[in-house]
Amino acid sequence: MEELYQSYKGYAFSIAYRMLGVVADAEDAVQDMFAELQHRDRSGIQNIKAYVAKGVTNRCLNMLNSARSRRETYIGEWLPEPVSEGYDGPEAAAERNDSLSYAFLVLLERLSPTERAVFVLREAFQYDYEAIAGMVGKSESNCRQIFSRAKRILQTEPSSRFPSPGYGTVTENLLVRFTAAFTAYDVGGMLELLGEHPVLVADGGGREVHTILRPMTGRRGVTALLTSRRVMHYLREWKHSYGMLNGEPALIFTVQGEVRAALCLSADRSGESIQNLYLLMDPAKLSRITMPPELPQS
Template sequence: MTTDEHAERFTLLRPLLFTIVYEILGSVTESDDVLQDSFLRWADVDLATVRDTKSYLAQLVTRQALNALRASARRREDYIGSWLPEPLLLDANDASADVLLAESVSMAMLVLLETLTPDERAVFVLREVFGFDYRGIATAVGKSVETVRQVAHRAREHIQARRKRFEPVDAATTTRITEQFMTAAATGDLEGLLSLLAPDVTWTADSGGKATAARRPVVGAEKVAAVLMSMFRLERLGDLRTEMVNCNNTPALVLSGERLEGVFLIEIADGKITNFYAIRNPDKLLAVAVPRQIGR
């Protein structure tokens, strides 16, 4: 077996492996590091001993991702303000055709996954999103099959109890509401903006203390509208420019001036905008320049 064959097998599965690690860590940059380290370990494996490359590599990257997640736990405990996952820049239609994959990388789901323990998170991702069997998951997380079944059940109940159940928003509705939002915000149309916001719409900002941002979530249509009007006022003055992209399979607004100022993800449900996720920590904006491929 050659090094080229190692690279070929790894590259073929890289979108899936990246997605597993990103959903466990919520960090694009840390996921890149985990995949790099995992490939170095993979390069030393005798391929003649590998029965199922997909399962083997999924277990390998999961173990490395769990190590990284546990190592970063203290940093997250000491984090200033709200902690949000890093935005994941996607090609326009990368996940949209796969409903389960699209939901699994949504900011709302990643925020929910943050409420699980590391083992629960890994087990939930491997089982519910990627459909791996319990035996393979047990190997990945270093637990017995019976324990993994219990962890999976507990994690599934935890997520289902907290996940809001709405009908999936079709692409046409998402485009329409996003365009209406952009027009209202850019022209200073407060009434038009308020008509698009859910009454309990929430603005959650992540700055890590390294940029100006509300340290607690802002809740309510009028309060969130005021935040938006202030932000777009700077654009109208020419200090900032905006661009619409696809992050985490949802519309996202990239705001930049002399440097990238933030990425703002829009969440839509029942015909209204229900959440804005504002990532302003410059450390979490490093990977936004390059679209990633995800897979299942």
């Protein structure tokens, strides 16, 4: 059992994290699945990897259904919890692709729990529809329809809450340029960096931290917010470092070594402009961020 756990815990976590967007919940789903596996007869399991995927997926579906009502009463916007580079361990290296990016996780919030499960299993883990049908308790044809519907949903025009489809990865250079404009209150520099329809979303943890309650959209509004000397001025007073969150460069703010905020960005299709900005200030979603070596400052 210990060998199975060491072999598949990273894989199970990589599924659970994409399903739930919360590290502690993903860990609970994985632990619960392995606890059940330990007490059952495993001689009849022909494909242990598929069994692990099914077990953790079903637990995540239950957790997502119960979480939806809580998120509806959440004060402000709810954003997924970012993970530091390598948090899920070397076992999940094969699954570290675009489906781990922070913007992708935010996009998945558009989907229902079942749509999310089918889409993640198909898109991120390349399971065929027959296998997915057995995991989510639907017919194969139904799973095909669910996946097509989920894909259409994710390809629709952006709303005030979700990022635009077709995002690109933010480069280290783009992040450094953004930081320079942000810290200098540089309106012109910020306008040069923002895409055509930028969206800024902040998550303070419901009641935990006072921050922006509603998404800010549009170049004028986002620029005004980011260059205001009254709003978010405290971010400029904190030390900032460049780290890797969800496999991409991000800006991390600390006070005496304690992470107080993290800013994840996504680029537009060209990769040259910033399209979406996600400011995390919920202490519960920052506690697991480790501080890796900093990226180059220039």
